[in-house]
Amino acid sequence: MDASSLRISKFDGTNFHAWKFKMQMVLEERDLWEVVSGEIKAEQCETQLDQATYKRKSRKAMAVICLAMEDSQLPLVRSASGACDAWSRLEDHFEKKSLANKLFLRRRFFTTMMEEGDDVLEHINKLKTLAEQLEAVGAPVCEDDLVITLLGSLSDSYQFLITALESRSDTLSWELVTSRLLHEEMKRKEQGSKGDEASQGQAFITRDNQRKGRPVKKSWPCHNCGKIGHWMAECPSRIQENTERHRPQRAQDSGDRYRSQRANVAQEEDSGDYLFSIGETTSAKSSDIWLVDSGATQHMTCSKKFMRNYKGFDAVDVHLADDGIVQAIGSGDIVMSMKTPQGMKKGVLTNVWHIPKLSRNLFSVGRFTKDVGPVTFTKDGCYGEAKGTKWKIGAREGKGLFKLQMTPVAPEQANAAKSSGCQGGTKSYLWHLRLGHIGHDGLNCIVTKNIGIGIDISSVKKWDVCEGCALGKQTRVRFQSNTTARTSKLLEVIHSDVCGPMSMATFSGKRYFVTFIDDKSRYCVVYLLKSKSEVAAKFMEYAAMAETQTGKRVKYLQSDNGGEYKSDKLARFCAERGIQQRFTPPYTPQLNGVAERMNRTLVECARCMMEHAGLGKSYWGEAVMTAMFLRNRCPTRAIHQDKSPYQVWTMKKPILANLKVFGCHAYVQVPQDKRAKFDSKSSLCRFLGYAEHQKSYRFEEVSTGAIKISRDATFMEDKFDEGPRC
Numbered sequence: 001m002d003a004s005s006l007r008i009s010k011f012d013g014t015n016f017h018a019w020k021f022k023m024q025m026v027l028e029e030r031d032l033w034e035v036v037s038g039e040i041k042a043e044q045c046e047t048q049l050d051q052a053t054y055k056r057k058s059r060k061a062m063a064v065i066c067l068a069m070e071d072s073q074l075p076l077v078r079s080a081s082g083a084c085d086a087w088s089r090l091e092d093h094f095e096k097k098s099l100a101n102k103l104f105l106r107r108r109f110f111t112t113m114m115e116e117g118d119d120v121l122e123h124i125n126k127l128k129t130l131a132e133q134l135e136a137v138g139a140p141v142c143e144d145d146l147v148i149t150l151l152g153s154l155s156d157s158y159q160f161l162i163t164a165l166e167s168r169s170d171t172l173s174w175e176l177v178t179s180r181l182l183h184e185e186m187k188r189k190e191q192g193s194k195g196d197e198a199s200q201g202q203a204f205i206t207r208d209n210q211r212k213g214r215p216v217k218k219s220w221p222c223h224n225c226g227k228i229g230h231w232m233a234e235c236p237s238r239i240q241e242n243t244e245r246h247r248p249q250r251a252q253d254s255g256d257r258y259r260s261q262r263a264n265v266a267q268e269e270d271s272g273d274y275l276f277s278i279g280e281t282t283s284a285k286s287s288d289i290w291l292v293d294s295g296a297t298q299h300m301t302c303s304k305k306f307m308r309n310y311k312g313f314d315a316v317d318v319h320l321a322d323d324g325i326v327q328a329i330g331s332g333d334i335v336m337s338m339k340t341p342q343g344m345k346k347g348v349l350t351n352v353w354h355i356p357k358l359s360r361n362l363f364s365v366g367r368f369t370k371d372v373g374p375v376t377f378t379k380d381g382c383y384g385e386a387k388g389t390k391w392k393i394g395a396r397e398g399k400g401l402f403k404l405q406m407t408p409v410a411p412e413q414a415n416a417a418k419s420s421g422c423q424g425g426t427k428s429y430l431w432h433l434r435l436g437h438i439g440h441d442g443l444n445c446i447v448t449k450n451i452g453i454g455i456d457i458s459s460v461k462k463w464d465v466c467e468g469c470a471l472g473k474q475t476r477v478r479f480q481s482n483t484t485a486r487t488s489k490l491l492e493v494i495h496s497d498v499c500g501p502m503s504m505a506t507f508s509g510k511r512y513f514v515t516f517i518d519d520k521s522r523y524c525v526v527y528l529l530k531s532k533s534e535v536a537a538k539f540m541e542y543a544a545m546a547e548t549q550t551g552k553r554v555k556y557l558q559s560d561n562g563g564e565y566k567s568d569k570l571a572r573f574c575a576e577r578g579i580q581q582r583f584t585p586p587y588t589p590q591l592n593g594v595a596e597r598m599n600r601t602l603v604e605c606a607r608c609m610m611e612h613a614g615l616g617k618s619y620w621g622e623a624v625m626t627a628m629f630l631r632n633r634c635p636t637r638a639i640h641q642d643k644s645p646y647q648v649w650t651m652k653k654p655i656l657a658n659l660k661v662f663g664c665h666a667y668v669q670v671p672q673d674k675r676a677k678f679d680s681k682s683s684l685c686r687f688l689g690y691a692e693h694q695k696s697y698r699f700e701e702v703s704t705g706a707i708k709i710s711r712d713a714t715f716m717e718d719k720f721d722e723g724p725r726c
Contacts (some may be wrong), residue, residue, distance in 0.1 A: 016094035023068060029725035032061040036083045049397040058082040095136045102139040105130060109141065109149065113313035115501070115511075116155045121187040124150065124178050147172050154504075159186070159374040163659050222667045249510065290404035292382055292394035294365040294375075294714035297336075301347045306408035307332035309702055310354070315552040326357040338405040346409065347372070347386075348614065348721060363394075363404045371616070381405075396459040428461045434659040436630035437469050437608040443633045451644055452633060469608050472480075485639075486519050490649070491546055493519035493556045496539070498532055498564060499593030506621035509703075513624055515598050516542045521637050521648035524598055526628040542603070543577070550649070554651050558582045560592045594638075602627045609703065613663020614721040619688070622698070626662050660687055660697070668699050669712035687715065 008022040027033040034040045035057045042058075061083035066074060076093055080086035109130040114123045127150055131141045141149075151162050157656075161184050165172060304310055310332035317325050334349045349363070350371065365375045365382075373386040375393070394402035432438060444460040446452050453719040477599040487493050498511030509609040510528040514535050517524045525545075527538040543554050557574060559565040559673050561583050574581055584591040608622035610616075616624075632646045633654035638643070646654045660666075667682040676682065685699035685708060 008068060010070045011069055013073055016090070017129060017136065018069075020090075023065065023358060024066075027061060027064060030060070030064065032057050032064065032083070032213065034059050035064075036087045038084050038088075039082075043084075058084070066597060068553050069656065082723065087596050095133075102134070105134050105137060108140065109134060113153050114155050116157060117502075118155070120181050123153070124181065127153065130253045131692055143174055147174055150174075150177060154181075155370070157373060171614065175180070201335065223248060223515060255343060267701065289361055290363050290408075292365060292375075292402035292404055293362045296362050296364040297366050299352040299364045299367055300355055300358055300362040301334065301352050302354075302356055302361060304330070304332065304354050306334045306410060306578075307354065308335065308411045311703060314724075320459045322644060326355050328353045330354040333413070334408040338391065338393065338406045341390055346614075347406075361404075363406075377402075426461055427457045429466075429660075430661070431455065431457065432466065433612065433661040433717070435604045435634055435656075436594055436627050436662065437466065437612070438630070438634050442634050445642065446656070451635055451647070452482040452654045455656055458697045466608075466612075488520065490518055490520050490550045491554045493558055494546075494554055495519060495592065495594040495598075496535075496559045496565070497592060497599055498529070499530070499599040500532075502617070502620055504617040504620070507618055508621070510621050513602075513621070514538055515595055515628075516546075517598050517604070518546070518593055518645075518649065519594065521645045522594075522598075522636055523632055523645040523649035524602075524628055526602065528625070532564040534566070535564040536567050536573065539570060540573055543579075546645050553577075554579050554580055556580050557597070558584075560584050560589060561586050561647050569570050571689070598631075601631060610663040613661075613686075615663050615686075619663075623662065623689040625708075629692060630659075660715050661717040662689065663687060663720055664715060664717045665702075666697075666699060666713045668701075668708055685713070686721070687713075 008019070008026065011019045018390050025034060025722055027036055035054065040054065042051065044052055047650075057076055058428050059634040062077075062080070065083060065086055069077070069506050076089055077086035080089055109127065112123075112126060112130065122256055128148070131146055154162060161180065164178060165180065173515065185382055213504075216311070264499040279502040289726065301307070303650070308412050308606060310330055312330040313328075314330050320725075330420040331353050332353050334352050336347050336349055338345055338347065338632050349367075351367075368384060369375055373384060376383045376385070381392050381396055383390055392405055394404050397403045428443065435443065439448075440460060440462065442620075447457060447460055487690075496515060500513045504513050505511050506528065509530055512532060514527050514529055515524055516527075516539065527534075527542070527543055529538070531537070539557065554577070557565075558577055559581070565581065565583070571581070589596050602624050605627035606620055609620055609623050611627065632649075633644050633656065635642065635644050639648060645652055646652075666685050668685045670680065671684050684702045686702060686706075688698045690696075691698050691709045694709055696709050697713060699708040699710060699713065700706070701708060
């Protein structure tokens, strides 16, 4: 008998709940469970034969249990009197029914969240396991709480399914909800394998000249009845209402009106699956009509007069329901103006397909949900949500038809509107933007105290309310706080904290950032992370860099009680280097105030810059790194002297003459060996920050999204994207 014959992994002290269940199965199969569970006790055996049988089974069960445990766990059962006693000791040790254990498991149960892209079955099993563990320690979770917690922990992309389930009149059972979730994930995986980008030559059920498309999997609500699983054209209720009607003929544009009830319906060659379905409209001009469509996976337009950053591509055939074919020939971005509770706002529809022969323009619910936020359908219209703001994006114009309530803005109008927002062109406001939306007092300190090199203003003038600051920095009135004494030497104390996870990963997959702040200088270094487990490696990297630059040694690392700061790897490193770790008590972030405030400052600065530049949340990593660069070069009250953290750290004044406004457009020179004789010598890019160690700037090429490092650029600090770009 050995562990391999049991076909279960040896218990190493983790995941006792799963190991316990497997062991019970093994013991039941070998007819030993009744001895281990205590169903039969030694004192219940009346004859010597029964007692001998009980002892033999107890010894066999004890052997099975011990052979399925790692050596490190054997001391827990070594002195047990028998299998039943050993099993009870394990349950008492790993399933303590103490208040602390119940609190720990409940906190894990209610805070477990599903990240975008996580496996649904794995997430369901994780919650179910936690519920079973709670039941084992005497704190059972009822089925309603289990269902509610599961729905509340799902990622944003499942909002449509959650809404559909919530609208059901019957009780939601665990089996119903989990089966719908697994079915939805299966459909998404099948649909996702086909891709949805123009560069791949397929989107919203199209086919190129040599390959047919495949049926789309329907995961959006029907516009007619609101149920998920079919398009409006396939809706049973709609079909029943139209049984007496004739099949509509081919859609034809007769001057200013449409006479067909169905037009531009993308169709699979044999199956009859529709991409989108649109009803009658009485609008006067086809090129001005925008319809909200939950089936389309791309925004589509018949005119490119409102498009910016236009790119042509090889024609892609789109098959219509009347056997007609239209072609998509390019894509670009369209700035849309919309009315919100905060007034008129602008946003950008990215990667809009240009299909000249399309009868009407289509707004893709799926693309908006993926790039910006959820869409909710009601009786009177549909509503979009972004950055905490909810507004009406479509009005009902008939059964199942929603007309978009956004207006496209011509490129020249968009640029003029953006340029006019520069506070009268004042230099003070321009430097406010260049320095990451620094406050008036901070900028005035830089100018009057001559803290930086290259500032070309002699006095600071007040500017009007900055919209980026209003959206990114609004806070409550601060309370009175007590200041604490700081260290007198560099690297004596390093403050650290992790911020995240962010709602959207960066383009390189990062969801966290960690800060290391020197107590004396307040000089901050930021590292972007994919997971918290990288903290130990990043601190080693930081310590090596800081000690080399300053010639001093790190003495204390101060952080909260997070598990990332208590890893064996970090503990060994600190012990070897003589670094003492200081932890704040649990649930008292105020005692780690230096790092907490720095994280807040960086996030607010990054948010202001992204709001002003019209960039989406995926750019948060670039914005945070730029915020760190700028904050190190701006004065801070914490130092109590007319110097910036950079100057205290390096003993040099920072050079500010090369600062530019984050997110602005720039023409970056293309190296000679990467262009032909008559190719353009520069390309349009977005400015994304500073490559500090290369004494250059970081850019993103507008047409390709490629990152460029260059010092040869012409900046247009009043030109930006016009809305969230994800």
